[in-house]
Amino acid sequence: xxxxxxxxxxxxxxxxxxxxxxxxxxxxxxxxxxxxxxxxxxxxxxxxxxxxxxxxxxxxxxxxxxxxxxxxxxxxxxxxxxxxxxxxxxxxxxxxxxxxxxxxxxxxxxxxxxxxxxxxxxxxxxxxxxxxxxxxxxxxxxxxxxxxxxxxxxxxxxxxxxxxxxxxxxxxxxxxxxxxxxxxxxxxxxxxxxxxxxxxxxxxxxxxxxxxxxxxxxxxxxxxxxxxxxxxxxxxxxxxxxxxxxxxxxxxxxxxxxxxxxxxxxxxxxxxxxxxxxxxxxxxxxxxxxxxxxxxxxxxxxxxxxxxxxxxxxxxxxxxxxxxxxxxxxxxxxxxxxxxxxxxxxxxxxxxxxxxxxxxxxxxxxxxxxxxxxxxxxxxxxxxxxxxxxxxxxxxxxxxxxxxxxxxxxxxxxxxxxxxxxxxxxxxxxxxxxxxxxxxxxxxxxxxxxxxxxx
Amino acid sequence: xxxxxxxxxxxxxxxxxxxxxxxxxxxxxxxxxxxxxxxxxxxxxxxxxxxxxxxxxxxxxxxxxxxxxxxxxxxxxxxxxxxxxxxxxxxxxxxxxxxxxxxxxxxxxxxxxxxxxxxxxxxxxxxxxxxxxxxxxxxxxxxxxxxxxxxxxxxxxxxxxxxxxxxxxxxxxxxxxxxxxxxxxxxxxxxxxxxxxxxxxxxxxxxxxxxxxxxxxxxxxxxxxxxxxxxxxxxxxxxxxxxxxxxxxxxxxxxxxxxxxxxxxxxxxxxxxxxxxxxxxxxxxxxxxxxxxxxxxxxxxxxxxxxxxxxxxxxxxxxxxxxxxxxxxxxxxxxxxxxxxxxxxxxxxxxxxxxxxxxxxxxxxxxxxxxxxxxxxxxxxxxxxxxxxxxxxxxxxxxxxxxxxxxxxxxxxxxxxxxxxxxxxxxxxxxxxxxxxxxxxxxxxxxxxxxxxxx
Numbered sequence: 001x002x003x004x005x006x007x008x009x010x011x012x013x014x015x016x017x018x019x020x021x022x023x024x025x026x027x028x029x030x031x032x033x034x035x036x037x038x039x040x041x042x043x044x045x046x047x048x049x050x051x052x053x054x055x056x057x058x059x060x061x062x063x064x065x066x067x068x069x070x071x072x073x074x075x076x077x078x079x080x081x082x083x084x085x086x087x088x089x090x091x092x093x094x095x096x097x098x099x100x101x102x103x104x105x106x107x108x109x110x111x112x113x114x115x116x117x118x119x120x121x122x123x124x125x126x127x128x129x130x131x132x133x134x135x136x137x138x139x140x141x142x143x144x145x146x147x148x149x150x151x152x153x154x155x156x157x158x159x160x161x162x163x164x165x166x167x168x169x170x171x172x173x174x175x176x177x178x179x180x181x182x183x184x185x186x187x188x189x190x191x192x193x194x195x196x197x198x199x200x201x202x203x204x205x206x207x208x209x210x211x212x213x214x215x216x217x218x219x220x221x222x223x224x225x226x227x228x229x230x231x232x233x234x235x236x237x238x239x240x241x242x243x244x245x246x247x248x249x250x251x252x253x254x255x256x257x258x259x260x261x262x263x264x265x266x267x268x269x270x271x272x273x274x275x276x277x278x279x280x281x282x283x284x285x286x287x288x289x290x291x292x293x294x295x296x297x298x299x300x301x302x303x304x305x306x307x308x309x310x311x312x313x314x315x316x317x318x319x320x321x322x323x324x325x326x327x328x329x330x331x332x333x334x335x336x337x338x339x340x341x342x343x344x345x346x347x348x349x350x351x352x353x354x355x356x357x358x359x360x361x362x363x364x365x366x367x368x369x370x371x372x373x374x375x376x377x378x379x380x381x382x383x384x385x386x387x388x389x390x391x392x393x394x395x396x397x398x399x400x401x402x403x404x405x406x407x408x409x410x411x412x413x414x415x416x417x418x419x420x421x422x423x424x425x426x427x428x429x430x431x432x433x434x435x436x437x438x439x440x441x442x443x444x445x446x447x448x449x450x451x452x453x454x455x
Numbered sequence: 456x457x458x459x460x461x462x463x464x465x466x467x468x469x470x471x472x473x474x475x476x477x478x479x480x481x482x483x484x485x486x487x488x489x490x491x492x493x494x495x496x497x498x499x500x501x502x503x504x505x506x507x508x509x510x511x512x513x514x515x516x517x518x519x520x521x522x523x524x525x526x527x528x529x530x531x532x533x534x535x536x537x538x539x540x541x542x543x544x545x546x547x548x549x550x551x552x553x554x555x556x557x558x559x560x561x562x563x564x565x566x567x568x569x570x571x572x573x574x575x576x577x578x579x580x581x582x583x584x585x586x587x588x589x590x591x592x593x594x595x596x597x598x599x600x601x602x603x604x605x606x607x608x609x610x611x612x613x614x615x616x617x618x619x620x621x622x623x624x625x626x627x628x629x630x631x632x633x634x635x636x637x638x639x640x641x642x643x644x645x646x647x648x649x650x651x652x653x654x655x656x657x658x659x660x661x662x663x664x665x666x667x668x669x670x671x672x673x674x675x676x677x678x679x680x681x682x683x684x685x686x687x688x689x690x691x692x693x694x695x696x697x698x699x700x701x702x703x704x705x706x707x708x709x710x711x712x713x714x715x716x717x718x719x720x721x722x723x724x725x726x727x728x729x730x731x732x733x734x735x736x737x738x739x740x741x742x743x744x745x746x747x748x749x750x751x752x753x754x755x756x757x758x759x760x761x762x763x764x765x766x767x768x769x770x771x772x773x774x775x776x777x778x779x780x781x782x783x784x785x786x787x788x789x790x791x792x793x794x795x796x797x798x799x800x801x802x803x804x805x806x807x808x809x810x811x812x813x814x815x816x817x818x819x820x821x822x823x824x825x826x827x828x829x830x831x832x833x834x835x836x837x838x839x840x841x842x843x844x845x846x847x848x849x850x851x852x853x854x855x856x857x858x859x860x861x862x863x864x865x866x867x868x869x870x871x872x873x874x875x876x877x878x879x880x881x882x883x884x885x886x887x888x889x890x891x892x893x894x895x896x897x898x899x900x901x902x903x904x905x906x907x908x909x910x
Contacts (some may be wrong), residue, residue, distance in 0.1 A: 006533045009464055078461045079541065079836065086534065090608075108563045110836030112875065149836045153545075172627075172878035179832050179881050377634050381534065381565030381604045420567065420875045423627035426634050 004089065008251040010082035017069055020242040021058075022277040023235065023349060024065035025284050028356055030235070030348040031323040032060075034310060042320050049221055050228050051236075052125040058236035067239060069121075070128075076120045076153060077243065080109045085251035090379035092399070099402035100257060101395060103415045104248045104275060107382060111176070113417030114271050115146035115231055118240035122229040123150035133157045133226035135219045137187065137212030139267070140166050140339030140387065141173025142417050143231030148182035161187040161215045164207035166339040172421045187212035194218050194316040208332055209267075209343040214316035232268030232340075233313060233347045241274025244414060249278050252412065259290055261398050263413040265390040266294035266303060266361065267340045269347035275414035280358060292359035294350070295394035297341045297369070299334040299437035302327050303354055303361035305444050311345055311451070324351045327439070328447040334437035336366050337425035338386035362397070364390045365436045370429040372396050373419065385417035386425050459544065463706040465537035472524055475697040476513075477732040478690065478804060479520035480739050483811055485690070485803040486778035487515075489765060497775050504676055505683045506691075507580040513691035522694060524576075525583075531575045531608060532698065535564045540706035545834035547854070554857035555712060556850060558870045559703045559730060562837060566631070568872030569726050570601035570686055573695035577684040578605035588612045588681040590674045592642065592667030594722070595621050595794030595842065596628025597872050598686030603637035616642040616670045619662035621794040627876045642667035649673050649771040664723075664798040665784055669771035676773075687723030687795075688768060688802045696729025699869060704733050707867065714745055716853050718868040720845040721749035721758060721816065722795045724802035730869035735813060747814035749805070750849035752796045752824070754789040754892035757782050758809055758816035760899050766800055766906070779806045782894070783902040789892035791821050792880035793841035817852070819845045820891045825884040827851050828874065840872035841880050 023029060032041035047056035058067060069077070088101040106114035126134055134156050138144030144160040151158035160182050167174055167186040177184045187207045188195040194214035198205050205211070213230070220228035230237055245262075252258055262279050264272030272294045282288040296303050302325045311326040313319035326345040333342040346354070353359050364372075373389035375396070376382070384392055395413040402409050419426065428434045478484060487496035502511035513522060524532070543556040561569035581589055589611050593599030599615040606613035615637050622629055622641040632639045642662045643650040649669035653660050660666065668685070675683035685692055700717075707713055717734050719727030727749045737743040751758050757780045766781040768774035781800040788797040801809070808814050819827075828844035830851070831837070839847060850868040857864050874881065883889045 004530075005467055006530075007467070007535075012460055012462070075459075075461075080462075116836075149833075152833050153836070171882075172875065175878035175882045175885070176838060176875070178885055179829055179838060179878075181833060374634055378604075378607050378636060381571075381608075383631060383634060420627065420631070421878075423630035423634075423876075427626075427630045430630070430633055 006087050006089065008085040008254040010247060010250055012078050014250060015074065015077055015081050016243050016246040017074065018066040019069055019239045020246060020278050020281065021061055021065050021067055021239050022281065023062045025281055026352065027284065028352055029062050030352045033320040033322050036317065036321050050217060052129050052131065052227050054125045055122060055236045058239055059234055070124055073121050073124050081243070082247045083108055085248055085255070087255065088380055091376055094375060094379040095396060095399050095403065097399040097403045098406060098408045099399040100408065100410045101399055102252065102412045104244055105415050106244060107415055107418035111145045111149055113142040113146065113385065114241060114244060114274060115143045116150065117243050118231070118237045118270065119146035119150035120153065121240045123147065123154045123156055126227050127154040127156060131156065131225055131227050133159065133223060134229050135159045135216040135226060136229045136231065137161045137209055137216045138231065139163045139209050139342055141170055141177065141421070142340055142385065144184070145173060145176045145180065147229060148177040148180035151182065152180050158182040159219060160184045161189065161212040163187055163209060163212050163339060165335045169337065169424065170421055187215050189215060192218045198315065206335060208315065210315035210329055213314040214318050217314065217318045232270040233343065233345065235347060235349050237270045238273035238347060238349060241270045242277050244274040245276060245278035248275060248412060257410045259412040260409040261291045261293060261411045263293045263295060263391050263394045263411065265341060265387045265416060266296040267343050267387065269350040271414055271416045273347065273350055276359065283358060293394050294359060294361040295390040296361060296363050297336055297338055297390060298363040298365045299336050299439060300327070300342055301363040301439055302344060302346050304363045305439060305441055307444065307448055308351060308355055313345060322348050324348055325354060327444050328451050330451060331447050336437060337422060338369065338390065340387040341390065362394050364393045365438065367434055367436050369393050370426065370434060374429070382415065383419045384415060385419045386422050388416045461542050461544065463540040463709045465702060465705055467533050469705060470529065470532055470536050471698050471701040472529065473521040474524060474694045475701060475733050475736065476516055476520050476522055476694050477736065478517045480736055481807065482739065483807055484517050485807045488775040488777050491772065491776050505672060507577070507584050507586065507682050509580045510577060510691045513694055514689055525579055528576050528579050536698065537702045538563055540703055540710070542710065543835055546831055549830060549834040550851060550854050550858065552854040552858040553861060553863045554854040555863065555865045556854055557707065557867045559699055559867070560870050561699060562870055562873035566600045566604055567875070568597040568601065568840065569696060569699060569729060570598045571605065572698050573686070573692045573725065574601035574605035575608065576695045578602065578609045578611055581682050582609040582611060586611065586680055586682050588614065588678060589684050590614045590671040590681060591684045591686065592616045592664055592671045593686065594618045594664050594797055596625055596632065596876065597795055597840065599639070600628060600631045600635070602684060603632040603635035606637065607635050613637040614674060615639045616644065616667040618642055618664060618667050618794060620790045624792065624879065625876050642670050644670060647673045653770065661790060663770065663787055665770035668769035669773050672769065672773045687725040688798065688800065690802060690804050692725045693728035693802055693804060696725045697732050699729040700731060700733035703730060703867060712865045714867040715864040716746045716748060716866045718748045718750060718846050718849045718866065720796060720842045720871060721751040722842065723798050724805040726869055726871040728802065728805055731814065738813060748849050749814060749816040750845040751816060751818050752791055752793055752845060753818040753820045754791050754894060755782065755797055756818040756894055757799060757801050759818045760894060760896055762899065762903055763806060763810055768800060777803050779803055780809060782899050783906050785906060786902050791892060792877060793824065793845065795842040796845065817849050819848045820893065822889055822891050824848050825881065825889060829884070837870065838874045839870060840874045841877050843871045
């Protein structure tokens with residue numbers, strides 16, 4: 001074995017001091033969110049009832065490419081950042097590919113995923129503005145765990161609505177949130193009007209991110225001194241996650257390489273955007289030709305089978321109308337284990353970038369994702385989150401193409417989190433009882449046609 | 456908040472190239488292991504039927520203070536080492552202590568604990584000597600997971616006997632081992648003579664590390680081209696774990712400090728010895744006055760309530776006789792969640808060092824350990840393994856003493872692993888249903904008296 005450097009870690013002084021706001025550099029800016037009643041574009045102040053004011057401003061900021069990371073947030077980043085950039089020699093060997101595969105290991109965050117990057121920022125801004133309570137939704141629980149800890153750090157009370165199917169599939173994540181001191185409720189619940197409406201129509205509804213968002217928003221707007229926080233989809237969340245790609249850019253330079261392909265799994269877009277946008281900046285500004293691939297589940301394929309249109313971000317229709325690739329906010333995804341990817345729509349920035357050809361998307365079937373995850377685990381020793389397995393599957397596909405063509409491409413993907421809480425899913429896969437789910441264009445069209453009268 | 460450095464990470468070039476063998480520097484060497492039949496001291500070749508030859512030599516090496524880390528092992532270390540040394544500012548603040556608390560974060564190893572440090576070494580030496588199959592025991596599953604992955608790295612087949620109570624309490628650990636490709640059997644089982652003997656006497660026997668060791672050793676000696684591997688207790692395992700303390704020594708220097716107190720949780724001694732011995736070296740050779748504290752569970756208190764005598768390492772009496780602090784190899788520990796600490800004896804090196812006053816021990820009750828774990832989780836964001844909670848509890852006790860005395864002592868403890876697979880234990884704690892178990896001196900005396908005829 002030769003002396004090869006495997007991990008690239010930045011000194012604390014090199015941790016980014018600013019996030020990158022790609023909106024400022026986009027040729028075609030995202031279309032504005034609309035007030036559903038008036039159909040008028042929203043301004044930041046229209047979002048103040050739901051979000052912290054600074055987050056509302058960040059959400060709609062199309063001017064400033066660089067936003068300072070508050071010192072208090074950066075100090076907390078230092079506990080786990082930079083995360084390592086790892087050269088996946090084990091995986092390369094297992095595949096027999098000439099490609100150079102790198103992954104950014106966000107799984108070493110204390111809460112086990114990249115979600116903490118935005119949770120700390122959101123909790124900080126809420127605290128700074130005098131908020132005492134925050135609410136949120138969570139799917140698999142990665143975001144909920146991160147927010148629960150971030151709330152504790154900044155002395156806030158957290159209430160989390162967890163998608164019911166995940167609440168039952170992954171009880172350990174609930175325990176983690178409770179250990180951090182949060183109140184956790186399975187969604188849909190009878191504790192909100194939105195939840196009651198869903199359950200009275202469909203008592204066995206297993207929930208989705210869309211239902212949980214409705215409940216968390218309702219609790220926030222009906223509680224004094226309380227704001228809602230979100231784990232993905234929105235532009236300010238993706239902004240905070242660019243710390244991943246900004247670090248990766250410096251770390252790739254340490255490795256003496258630059259990626260030909262950047263891959264992230266795709267739920268709402270924050271992990272994908274986080275690793276991609278700092279590199280995509282060079283495509284936009286300097287004409288670089290890096291390829292960006294969002295890896296979404298075949299059971300919830302808004303980028304590959306959805307339609308670009310205005311839609312709500314939640315099931316109940318509490319949110320503004322957003323210009324997004326969507327399957328329809330009434331879409332109920334299959335109960336795949338990658339709970340963090342079970343969302344009907346894509347963030348407005350990513351939607352515009354996909355429309356404009358700056359990126360592409362692939363859909364991955366559940367069994368293929370776990371095949372990739374087990375191969376990666378055996379090669380690299382890290383058991384990936386079911387969500388991250390989608391990125392790994394896409395990376396393996398690209399590496400296998402290199403094997404055929406003989407090309408030494410440089411592939412970078414984001415390992416958004418570990419799967420240690422998801423071992424029941426691995427059990428199912430290993431025992432052969434895991435299922436695939438796919439959505440057809442016809443199903444999407446039918447779903448969207450039912451919404452036409454609303455929006 | 457001021458600009459304080461929180462994490463100290465070594466460049467790859469600074470990862471140790473040698474392990475530290477404290478036996479060479481000890482004033483009173485450990486007494487030799489004995490052949491149970493002849494009562495004669497063992498030589499390395501007597502261990503060859505069970506262990507790889509190089510590991511057998513390391514086990515009894517009292518001459519060489521420094522043992523080269525094979526390049527193949529060090530290359531694998533580079534995937535996760537150095538682990539961070541972290542200044543626990545959050546915990547210091549929560550306690551209001553003037554003490555400076557540092558922890559070595561072994562939980563960021565791909566398999567979630569320090570165990571990989573020795574698993575890679577043991578699998579490597581077995582592979583090098585032409586072995587194809589390895590067996591082992593595991594309690595909570597940290598060691599089993601590490602060995603399963605290490606076996607995969609070096610192309611070996613692994614068979615793991617997991618203590619039955621842990622197999623049932625922590626099903627995710629079994630899944631992790633299976634994901635890495637290992638065969639996992641709950642112990643006691645009907646697959647070995649030792650297991651059958653136990654189960655015919657006591658069909659509901661929930662197992663202990665002692666029963667699992669008997670089964671794994673039996674499988675190894677009765678299978679061609681197969682060796683046994685062990686996760687703690689033995690001197691060569693502790694040797695490999697000194698990479699922890701050797702790194703910590705350099706990292707403490709980066710922080711400009713030197714520990715007054717070093718703490719590790721205590722099962723068989725490898726994690727405690729791993730963090731302690733490189734610092735204890737300076738006590739032995741240079742008269743430094745660092746205090747070393749082993750934190751063991753009150754339910755399995757061999758250091759604080761056991762007796763120093765020759766005893767077997769396993770329930771069936773397959774191992775050599777070892778000079779150790781022991782509760783008796785027939786001791787069946789209570790079903791605490793810290794499965795990795797449920798072992799009747801202490802390694803021979805630690806036993807001698809305790810006898811000679813180089814270190815001390817404290818016993819921690821289960822509920823106190825989880826109180827410490829939750830406090831740490833909320834302060835630092837990392838949910839600790841139930842085993843590590845014992846070290847945290849001891850560190851908190853020392854930090855609280857500093858609060859009373861006003862002393863700014865430097866406390867270093869080893870965070871041996873994370874507790875993400877142990878959330879059921881946290882659930883029990885949070886719901887108030889967790890129990891304490893204690894062992895009295897009378898119980899220990901009675902237990903040991905039953906063994907007198909054997910050894």
